[in-house]
Amino acid sequence: MSDPPKGCARLTGAVIGGGPESNTPGAPETTRKEATVTARVGQKAPDFTAPAYFRGGFTSVSLSGFAGKWVLLCFYPGDFTFV
Amino acid sequence: MSAVADNYAALQKLGCEVVSVSVDSHFVHKMWNDHELVKMVDGGVPFHMASDQAGNVGRAYGVWDEAQGIELRGRFLIDPDGVTQAMEVMTPPVGRRLAETVRQVQAFQHVRKSQGNEATPAGWMPGDPTLTPGPDLVGNVWKVWKPGAERVGV
Numbered sequence: 001m002s003d004p005p006k007g008c009a010r011l012t013g014a015v016i017g018g019g020p021e022s023n024t025p026g027a028p029e030t031t032r033k034e035a036t037v038t039a040r041v042g043q044k045a046p047d048f049t050a051p052a053y054f055r056g057g058f059t060s061v062s063l064s065g066f067a068g069k070w071v072l073l074c075f076y077p078g079d080f081t082f083v
Numbered sequence: 084m085s086a087v088a089d090n091y092a093a094l095q096k097l098g099c100e101v102v103s104v105s106v107d108s109h110f111v112h113k114m115w116n117d118h119e120l121v122k123m124v125d126g127g128v129p130f131h132m133a134s135d136q137a138g139n140v141g142r143a144y145g146v147w148d149e150a151q152g153i154e155l156r157g158r159f160l161i162d163p164d165g166v167t168q169a170m171e172v173m174t175p176p177v178g179r180r181l182a183e184t185v186r187q188v189q190a191f192q193h194v195r196k197s198q199g200n201e202a203t204p205a206g207w208m209p210g211d212p213t214l215t216p217g218p219d220l221v222g223n224v225w226k227v228w229k230p231g232a233e234r235v236g237v
Contacts, residue, residue, distance in 0.1 A: 013104065013135030015143045037145040039159060045167040046143035050104065050133035053112035061102055061131040068163045070099040070188060075146045075157040076084055077175040079107040079115035 013050030016062065045073070084132075085123040090181050091130060097188050101130040104141070106153055109134040146172055160187060162195065204228045 038046045045063060052061040063071065084103050087094075094101060107115070112132035121127040133140070138154065141147035146157035157172040158179060168191045173179070190203040193213065201213040204224075212227060214220060220227075 010136065011109070011134065012137040013133060013140040015139055037143065039144040039167055039170065041167050041170060043167060044165050045159060045161045046140075047165070048135075048140040048143065050135055050140060051109045052102075052131040052133045053109045053116065053128075054131045055127075055129065058109050058113075059131070061133050063102070063161070063165065066100050066102075067165060070097070070163060070192070071161040072087070072094060072099055072101045072184065072188070073144075073159040073161060074084065074087060074101065074103045074179075075141060075144065075154040076103065076105050077151075077153045077156065078105050079111050080119065081175070 011051040013048055016047040016049055016064065084128070085120055086178070086181050088120060088124040088128045088130070090185070093185060094188070097185070097192065099188050102133055103128075103130065104133045104135050104154065106136050106138060106141070107134060108136060144170075158184060160184070160191065162191065205230070 047062065047064045049060055049062040052059055054061070063073070087101055087103070091101060105112075109132070112128075112134060116127045116132070135141055135154065138147045138152070141154040144157060144159060146155040148155055153175075155172055156175055156177075156179065157170065159167055160169040162168050169187050171179070186208065189209045190207055193203060193209070194201060197213070201215055203211075203213050207213065214224065214228065
């Protein structure tokens with residue numbers, strides 16, 4: 001969807017539009033604040049961007065990239081777990 | 084996740100995309116896909132497997148488990164306007180049942196198509212009658228819907 005992640009930087013997902021108070025990777029600890037839960041039914045789902053594995057390649061994915069489609073967003077505890 | 088991957092075609096038929104998220108890196112996602120999931124699902128995982136190592140996305144969705152540093156099992160159904168229509172969060176040992184998720188996609192799509200004029204009663208399946216909320220329906224739901232549609236046996 002956008003530029004694939006490069007190199008060895010430790011990449012992580014980030015909420016879009018969280019403002020300077022959102023958890024920025026590498027930001028000094030003092031500037032970090034707990035992001036507040038914003039996901040609620042009937043409300044706009046928090047947009048995010050995250051590095052992703054997709055069909056053999058590395059890319060980045062964002063929720064807003066699927067605007068106009070239904071999206072099933074599935075969180076799970078971890079790869080190689082049993083359920 | 085293999086169950087979702089296995090039923091991806093059904094979700095695609097409904098115009099529903101899938102994104103999975105965990106705290107594993109995208110490199111680990113590749114390893115899991117290549118070494119295990121590809122043995123469960125023909126061709127491997129067909130959707131984006133997103134990585135959220137710092138839990139930022141999980142926090143925003145209320146599925147971040149601070150003590151374990153993982154994301155709880157949570158699924159969110161988001162409509163074409165980006166609005167969350169349904170959510171379900173579970174502790175890790177119990178897996179989801181995708182058939183119910185698919186039913187909800189169909190129900191929410193039906194309601195959306197009716198521009199909110201119709202509602203789907205408990206236990207509704209595609210093809211079943213819907214309810215049209217309005218003055219005529221007040222006190223008359225019993226005429227058009229019986230609870231027998233959802234008889235649970237234990």
